[in-house]
Amino acid sequence: MIKIAPSILAADFAKLGQDVKEVEKAGAELIHIDVMDGHFVPNITMGPIVVEALRPITNLPLDVHLMIENPESYIEQFAKAGADYISIHVEACRHLHRTIQLIRSFNVKPGVVLNPHTPIESIQHILEDIDFVLFMTVNPGFGGQKFISSVVPKIEALFKIIKERGLNIEIEVDGGITAETVVPCAKAGATMIVAGSAIFNKEDRTKALQEIKLAGEA
Ligand code: DX5
Numbered sequence: 001m002i003k004i005a006p007s008i009l010a011a012d013f014a015k016l017g018q019d020v021k022e023v024e025k026a027g028a029e030l031i032h033i034d035v036m037d038g039h040f041v042p043n044i045t046m047g048p049i050v051v052e053a054l055r056p057i058t059n060l061p062l063d064v065h066l067m068i069e070n071p072e073s074y075i076e077q078f079a080k081a082g083a084d085y086i087s088i089h090v091e092a093c094r095h096l097h098r099t100i101q102l103i104r105s106f107n108v109k110p111g112v113v114l115n116p117h118t119p120i121e122s123i124q125h126i127l128e129d130i131d132f133v134l135f136m137t138v139n140p141g142f143g144g145q146k147f148i149s150s151v152v153p154k155i156e157a158l159f160k161i162i163k164e165r166g167l168n169i170e171i172e173v174d175g176g177i178t179a180e181t182v183v184p185c186a187k188a189g190a191t192m193i194v195a196g197s198a199i200f201n202k203e204d205r206t207k208a209l210q211e212i213k214l215a216g217e218a
Pocket residue numbers: 007009010032034065138139140141142143144145174175176177194195196197198
């Protein structure tokens with residue numbers, strides 16, 4: 001089963017609530033929220049107040065992707081704002097295991113994000129402690145970039161480890177996902193699919209979302 005997580009980075013911020021309701025109606029399973037601090041990535045986006053504003057307007061789980069330095073300082077704020085999933089980047093955490101525990105202490109599902117170059121070995125000792133791994137299929141910072149296909153073998157390799165170790169971990173992919181690029185990702189084992197521009201920049205967003213879901217489930 002494929003879960004589609006539209007990334008609101010590509011939504012119209014002047015009518016964000018409306019856009020979120022539209023993709024919920026279209027069949028989205030999660031809402032993906034990209035938080036950028038201008039330090040970890042060369043872009044600045046939104047903070048906990050956006051999560052808080054969206055919490056009452058949708059029933060969908062809020063999937064908060066933290067592209068920020070020292071994420072441990074903001075976990076409580078995002079959890080209290082209504083995050084259901086929080087993912088943090090390996091390179092942004094000095095004490096990755098501690099930050100994962102902190103996320104879980106607020107009853108939020110913890111995930112770890114791997115940049116295109118980050119090896120899966122970097123998370124082998126914390127696999128038991130997380131609920132999902134997010135594979136970046138672009139370099140984080142901007143929507144609308146081209147899918148990096150060399151990430152797919154990494155997804156396959158982690159999926160194999162998850163199976164062998166009998167772990168209950170979901171695989172999420174993020175960046176350049178379309179009805180074409182979702183296919184190798186889903187074959188490799190990804191079930192949480194983030195898509196920004198491929199949904200929000202389309203005239204018919206429902207059709208765009210459903211096409212990605214169908215392609216991923218085929
Ligand atoms: C990139 C973000 C992505 C981005 C995806 O740093 O993490 O979630 O919004 O956008 P698309 O789907 O347009 O590549």
